[in-house]
Amino acid sequence: MKKSVITALTAAMVITLSSITAFAAPSATVPAAETPAVGTAVEAVASPEAYDAATTVSTGYKETAVSATTVKSASVATQNIILNNLDKLGDPAIAQAAADPKKTVSAIVRTVVDVTPAGAKKNAAGNYEFTLSCNYIGTGRVYVLHYLEKSKSWEILVPKAATKGAVTIESATCSPFAVVELNVASVAAIATSPKTGETLPAALMFIMIGAVGAIVCTKKVLA
Numbered sequence: 426m427k428k429s430v431i432t433a434l435t436a437a438m439v440i441t442l443s444s445i446t447a448f449a450a451p452s453a454t455v456p457a458a459e460t461p462a463v464g465t466a467v468e469a470v471a472s473p474e475a476y477d478a479a480t481t482v483s484t485g486y487k488e489t490a491v492s493a494t495t496v497k498s499a500s501v502a503t504q505n506i507i508l509n510n511l512d513k514l515g516d517p518a519i520a521q522a523a524a525d526p527k528k529t530v531s532a533i534v535r536t537v538v539d540v541t542p543a544g545a546k547k548n549a550a551g552n553y554e555f556t557l558s559c560n561y562i563g564t565g566r567v568y569v570l571h572y573l574e575k576s577k578s579w580e581i582l583v584p585k586a587a588t589k590g591a592v593t594i595e596s597a598t599c600s601p602f603a604v605v606e607l608n609v610a611s612v613a614a615i616a617t618s619p620k621t622g623e624t625l626p627a628a629l630m631f632i633m634i635g636a637v638g639a640i641v642c643t644k645k646v647l648a
Contacts, residue, residue, distance in 0.1 A: 453491075453498035453601055454577040456505060464523065464612075465508040470500050470534045471561070480536045483555040485545030488538045491601050495572070499537045499603035502570055502579040507605060508532050514581075519566060522609040529610050535561040537603040548595075554585065556593045563606055564589050570603040571596055579603075 471479075477490035507514070511523035511530060522528040536559040548554050567587040570579045571594075586593040592604050 451574070452494035453572045453579075455494060455498040456501050456578070458501050459505045459509055461504055462509045462511070462523070464526070464529045465504070465511070466529070466531050467500055467504050467508065468531055468533045470496055470537075472496070473537070476536045476538055476559075476561075479561055480538050480557055480559040482538075482540055482557055483545075485543060486553075486555045486599070487541050487543040488557070489541070491537055491539050495539075495601050496534070496537050498572070499570055499579070499601070500534055503532045503534055503603070503605050506579060506581060507568060507570075507607075514568070515583075516566060519607060519609070527612050529612055531608050531610065533563075533565075533606045533608065535559055535563075535567075535604045535606050537601060539601045540599045542599055550595070552595045552597050553599055554593065554595045556586075556591055557602065557604060558591045559604065560590050562587075562590050562592060562604060563608075565606040565608045567592055568605045568607070569594055570605060571598075572601040572603075573598075574600055 473490045473493055473496055476496070477488070480488055482488040508530065512520045514520070519530065522530055536557065538557070540555065540557075542553060545553060545555065567584055569582040569584050569592065571582050572579055582594060582596060584592045585595050594602060596602075
């Protein structure tokens, strides 16, 4: 009898574990990394757990953590299809910065999470529409990467709305989404900046002249 109970419990555990495995979100395929465009860089990304903890989604949807592989896939895709194609994003300011050797364009993957409908219905256009809220999202230019399960590739989506801390997305399907923020910065003009070593001798000369003058004055007073 005891053996039968143990066997039944073991079978139940196997079924439960199998169910968990079946419903786990599959990891995105990591694409081959392309050579980064000059003056671009993807900044360090957070862990899946950190993204999950910092991100919430609209009512009617469920947000869950992705795998570390999916985060890596999103990071590589950010370089391949966003930073390496800045002139094709339809943003004149970003395209101009990319063409300026005195500018750098960096991309920060603000969040990567899996989104699934949980009672939500598609809108009149046949798309799901939801807002991801994450305090990592800043005020830079925001794009969204959407993972396509069938083709195992990422596509770029222009968000319907983007503000500090939130982005509204409209998509025909739900799966992993990555929010990417672009920032433009000026390259430090190191070659034209004055060198400390060139000004130091002049400074020392004035100090020495002052010291000599003080000595001469002191001698005259004492005389």
